[in-house]
Amino acid sequence: MKEKIALFGAGGKMGVRLAKNLLKSDYRVSHVEVSQTGQQRLRSELGIECVSVDVALDGVDVVILAIPDTIIGKIAAEIAPKLKAGTMVMTLDAAAPFAGHLPERPDLVYFVAHPCHPPIYNDETEPEARRDYFGGGAAKQSITSALMQGPEEAFDLGEAVAKVIYAPILRSYRLTVEQMAILEPGLSETVCATLLQVMREAMDETVRRGVPAEAARDFLLGHMNILGAVIFNEIPGAFSDACNKAIEFGKPRLMQSDWIKVFDRAEIADSIRRIT
Structure with a gap:
């Protein structure tokens, strides 16, 4: 059975992009969104119903924090006690991990994945792709990933998830958190x-x-x-x-x-x- 993913901030601008791509995958996804506006957006645009934090974290394998850098430390600290050893916590930016905002849990996997966005010079021919400046939709983009802590074999899972949420992919690069910063x-x-x-x-x-x-x-x-x-x-x-x-x-x-x-x-x- 495919891994279970909990997507936090699922109703935000970035969260909806990720949720849309995850719908195309075989991953089992639970969506967490605190705002009524975000919940309604998921419901109306993607037909997705949100769940509580506890339901989302029950048996979860990967937690994606699609939330602002300023609250990553707070949310990560709140959910960490509910995560079993070996769970992957994925952030979409190196800032919070680099600054030391993730809790001290050496038994968790910390992974960072960030898009490069579609390059200015590309071979896209379809109008939709040529107008996709952000990526994660129609245009191909490269991605960067870092395994901050955890066993080496965890990188493959993190990269696989990253390739889904940022698809379509041009190239995938493995870096360190400091290189990403x-x-x-x-x-x-x-x-x-x-x-x-x-x-x-x-x-x-x-x-x-x-x-x-x-x-x-x-x-x-x-x-x-x-x-x-x-x-x-x-x-x-x-x-x-x-x-x-x-x-x-x-x-x-x-x-x-x-x-x-x-x-x-x-x-x-x-x-x-x-x-x-």
């Missing part, structure tokens, strides 16, 4: 999201200075496409001398000289502490 919040949020926000503000400034809004948007997104293709080796090519000069003088104007320190463990820990 370097990727997020380090690479994806502190660096990528910040610089993208700066680019949006720069685009808005060009509009303020008189460039038509649609022209500014088309110009920026088009250049992001071709410049990114060169930088990330999607195509062979090199920047012009003029572009290289702009980068040479633009980078120190925009970036502090020690910006790379955002990847230092202490800075990653500080960032996660703020998040959680």
